[in-house]
Amino acid sequence: MRLARAALRQVHRPLCARSSSRRACIRSYATTVSAAELEFGQPVHETHPHILKPGEITPGITAQEYADRRAKLAFSLPDGAVAVLPSAELKYRSGPVFYPFRQESNFLYLTGFSEPESLAVIRKTGPALGDYTFHLFCRPKDALAEQWSGPWSGLRAAEDVFNADSAADIAALPSLLPPLLRDATRIYTDAPLSATAAPSPLASILRDLPLRHAPLPLSPQTNPLRAVKSPAEIAAMRHAGRVSGRAFTSAMRQVWASEHELHAYLAHAFAQHGLAGEAYVPVVAGGPRGRLIHYTHNSALLRPGETVLVDAGGEYGWYITDITRVWPVAGRFSPPQRDLYAAVLAVQRTSVRLCSAAAGLSLDAIHRAAEAALQAELERLGFDFGRGGAAASELMGVLFPHHIGHYVGLDVHDVPGYPRSVPLRAGHCVTIEPGVYVPDDERFPKHFRGLAVRIEDSVCVDEEGPIVLSVEAVKEVEDIEALR
Incomplete structure (x- = not known):
């Protein structure tokens, strides 16, 4: 592996960039093997220049940005504290058939390293922003194992590509991790450590160490960092939104016989135009199935006279x-379909406009405003909410049973645990998705029963106003009908 390390020094020097307060990543080796001839566990610029630009670890995100993220996390911790992040593990569908691997989001956010059987340790070493060390445990190169399982990056690449201060064999965790943790003032980790959790080497190590304090959860430290997106993150999400939106618009131009056919088209369109694929299992729901919020069977026929509700999106660089x-x-919409759609669209437009740093509103506040506006729109269409109060609130809970939106980023519902009550600021990225789902219930006008409308965009909050990341997906009634 010495050749690989030497090659990376020559061609990956931009990847070794550290924050200005840290040492430069300069190593001395003597060889001329090109990194383009080597194999890694994920794309690097030299092997995949069509995916990554020089200096990038993942699409759009540079090694410097990953180093800065680790620095910010360490700076937020008490002196001498350590953050411990285990990777996700490979999940099996049945027998030896596995699901595509997806890295744990906090681990990915801080390292860019997308392999299982790994563990990252970030230790605060001083009071300045760049005072930290980064240790990465992972699998060493193994030619025989890689012949069967495909390549992985190994220990040298962990240092030279992913900028670990030190890298070690994950199999040596029981002997090498305790010295890193023994004198920590605090340990932060989201690893399951309870007695009922599945046994793991990390849990055993922490249980056996004479710790001063019980480990604390890490997510409260990472959530504020992840919630505010950098310009590079917003650019990645904008690209995902652009390609996905165009796929939606293209799909609207065509006639589809079934939900399955439409689903397959969108999945292909996302991948065909430079995205990694689907960001989540989509909803493709014809007619009354649109009332099922997370309907994912996507197997029924699509019938003329009905609408189809599609909740989908693509992924770029894990964003x-x-x-x-x-x-x-x-x-073409029928008159009731058009009226209900227009009512939801009016509320969606108003709610998107509220996503500005100047407004200072939280998602919860926008939800309350949207709920009131939606009730007014529905009353105009003949829905009876009585004199308001608890009864009206109950009816709105039937018609609009979910929140106006959620944070979005590396995860569909990003930064779990980060409250919706936080005032939105520049860099927050959210969805805005009012919806109306009318059951077959005598309390509601007959001609609207069975209809379902949800209109959702991904939106980034900016100082000057909202940036709609998915604007290429048309949503005006006239534009939708004109596509045919």
Whole structure:
């Protein structure tokens, strides 16, 4: 592996960039093997220049940005504290058939390293922003194992590509991790450590160490960092939104016989135009199935006279977009479909405009405003909410049973545990998705029963106003109908 390390020094020097307060990543080796001839566990610029630019660890995100993220996390911790992040593990569908691997989001956010059987340790070493060390445990190169399982990056690449201060064999964790943790003032980790959790080497190590304090959860430290997106993250999400939105618009132009056919088209369109694929299992729901919020069977026929509700999005560099559109299967809305759609669209437009740093509103506040606006729109269409109060609130809970939105980023529902009550600031990225789902219930006008409308965009909050990341997915009634 010495050749690989030497090659990376020559061609990957931009990847070794550290924050200005840290030492330069300069190593001395003597060889001329090109990194383009080597194999890694994920794309690097030299092997995949069509995916990564020089200096990038993942699409759009540079080694410097990953180093800065680790620095910010360490700076937020008490002196002498250590963050411990185990990777995700490979999940099996049945027998030896596995699901595509997806790295644990906090681990990915801080390292860019996308392999299982790994563990990252970030230790605060001083009071300045760049005072930290980064240790990465992972699998060493193994030619025989890689012949069967495909390549992985190994220990040298962990240092030279991913900028670990030290790298070690994950199999040596029981002997090498305790010295890194023994004198920590605090340990932060989201690893399951309870007695009922599945046994793991990390849990055993922490249980056997004479710790001063019980480990604390890490997510409260990472959530504020992840919630505010950098310009590079926003650019990645904008690209995902652009490609996904165009795929939606293209799909609206065509006639589809079944939900499955439409689903397959969108999945292909996302991948065909430079995205990694689907960001989540989509909803493709024809007619009354649109009332089922997370309907994912996507197997029924699509019938003229009905609408189809599609909640889908693509992924770029592990950053996702989340879009929902509704359109008529036959190309034109019926009068009730048009009226209900227009009501939801009016509320969606108003709610998107509230996503500005100047407004200072939280998602919860926008939800309350949207709920009031939606009730007013529905009353105009003949829905009876009585004199308001608890009864009206109950009816709105039936018609609009979910929140106006959620944070979006590396995860579809990003930064779990980060409250919706936080005032939105520049860099927050959210969805805005009002919806109305009318059951077959005598309390509601007959001609609207069975209809479902949800309109959703991914939106980034900016000082000057909202940036709609999915604007290429058309949503005006006239534009949708004109596509046919």
